[in-house]
Amino acid sequence: MAVKPARIAAVLAFFVVLAAGAAAEEPPLPDGLAGDEPALSAGLDDEPALPAGLGDEPALPAGLDDGPALPDGLAGDEPALPDGLDNDSAPPEVEPREPLRLPFEFGGFWETRGGLRTQQAHRQKDATLGESRLHVELDRRGARGGIGIVADFLYDPVLDSPGIDLEQGRGWIDLRGANAYFPLGSFIDVKIGRQVLTWGTGDLRFINDLFPKDWVSFLLGRDMDYLKAPSDAAKVSIFGAHANLDIVYTPRFDPDRYISGERASYYNANLGGVAGRNAIVQADVPDRWFNDDELAARLYRNFGAYEAALYGYHGRWKSPAGQDPIAQKATFPRLSVYGASVRGPVRRGIGNIEIGYYNSEQDRNGTDPLVRNSEFRALIGYEQDVPQIERDFTVAMQYYLEHMMNHASYTNTLPPGQKAKDANWHVFTLRLTKLSWQQNLRLSLFTFYSPNENDAHFRPSANYKIDDHWTVELGANIFTGADDHTFFGQFEDNTSVYAALRYGF
């Protein structure tokens, strides 16, 4: 007998429903529903539960269905409401950050650091460092500005003179910060007082950063933060739509904490050899308020991810760069610097270029043997991480050039017997940094190398965070050179190792 149409229809219907059911397992959206992104909570309510899947599911606390344990507040159909109704999740807690609310913020560290020369230095003590330091920072900050004080209390039996000199950081207190900062209107920020200032793009080579540096700490093995010495200055920062301007006025000249021979040996040209405590540099530091002042400025803006800046400085050479033969003292001749820099992403790292012209105003044509010549300085650097070699491993390379202007005049007027510097001083630097053990161990090696002066300076260090308070550091400062009158070679006697233990709070 022929199949009845009704039966065919029923079979067809059965297959259609079956097909529809099969389609429900993978939900492609038909035309018209695709494209609109569903908004968050609305629309989720209409969603039907699909058949529970099979396969491994993580183990669950009792009372829950398939799937990983739901966090408190999600067990059940509805997310917990903040008042904690019908479930046991607590409302968001507002945890006070500190149990005691002081009117100011307080922090710092206590550190003991010791250093020892690795060779006999005839005119120096064996110990480069032996100090206990309490570093304290106090801040009071609000929406309309704040004040900050940073002071180091020092017990240093290696150093002989106990007298306090806040400018040079001598004595049992080194005031590293005492300043007030506040906005002026909506586009000016002002910071006045003692403060550490930094700009420029170089890696331990400075062209347009003419803020004071502590070369003694740098050589002896103190923490890198101590390479920068504080300035007593007023900084005005103006933020514009097209560029920003920083102006720093230092009313009384702030020299570097330069190498004088008191703790680190250096090459003394007059004596024709390396000297130390037998020939401590006596310097005539200009100290008149407002007459011996400094003005530094930086005009900068970002072009996408690239930062570009123009710099200017009017003041004096920061380390002794001249001599007064009658008074037998080192001097700080007048100086202007004009420069520029660019920094930004290059391939998978960061590249930077910086240039600067040092105009030695008291010896423009280079004929005065008692004043340092003008110079042109340039540097180019590149830094990137190298995960192909190691995780958390960064490499930074740099080339630095100092070109002496009027070199012929310099050699012509050089006092007899004195060794002449090359017209061009080339320095290559390499910094390798590796973090290990969940970033608690930091291994670092910084190297300076000068191919024309045949000398080098190595700075290896290892820093380990024992826990959230205690840190231990070991390192060395190694100087080597073919001659003793070159920039790094002269410090050979200062080659030393150091160790430090720090408790931070």
Added chain:
Amino acid sequence: MNRIATTALALALIAGAAAVALAADDFTVDQIVDNALRVSYYQGATGRADVKMTITDSQERTRERELTILRRDDVPEDQPDEDDLWLGDQKFYVYFHRPADVRKMAFLVHKHINGEDDRKLYLPALDLAKPIASSEERTSFAGSHFFYEDVSGRNKDEDTHELVETTDNYYVLKNTPKNPDAVEFSFYKMWIHKKTFLVIKTEYYDKNDEKYREYQALKFDSVQDYSVITKARMSDTRIGGHTEVEYSDVRFNIELPDDVFTERYLRRAPIKYLR
């Protein structure tokens, strides 16, 4: 055909269509991924949270990190995002409170969906703002078991996403990297809560297809009608130990102007937003 057959066929077709229509209310994988991303990283136009991380190593010793994160979606001014659908570039300002060696350090991130993030670190002791060279996103964030990529968000286009299972509570996704040599995992599975699109659990499987890393959400809260995970844990068997992260003082759509995310405020911490 007789009337019964016609009716039966019509009913069947309607039933079939209804079944298809019902099934069509489900989300596609891409929609699930977008919603999960939105809930994890993009709720509101701005946001802030105080973050406390407790890092426990394989010997049960702990370390703590306390920081505050400010976030702003980098929506172009001429395209206002009224429905909060933005999934593009963002800016972050991260300020550290503890421990002592990172106190007052801040860093700025400009997250780019197409291309590398720009990161800049501020060191208060030197008054130095310097760009960070690291382009590797799967490295530890602040020494914890979370990666920088977990904090800022992994780009969804870096993986192919597959909905492998749907349960009463979850969409289960399997994500496979398009560039397997760039990562240490061969795939990862995510359990996404169906109602809220919160990621409840993530399991990472290594090149031998063994689970080595796991994220688990531990506590849920509703803040300003947004679904938020306020406590979570990340554990990693290769490193040992785990990190627990707790979020507090979470707020959305606060007034956070774009210029907070500039060098100016790296040097002068915006206390108003960090308290």
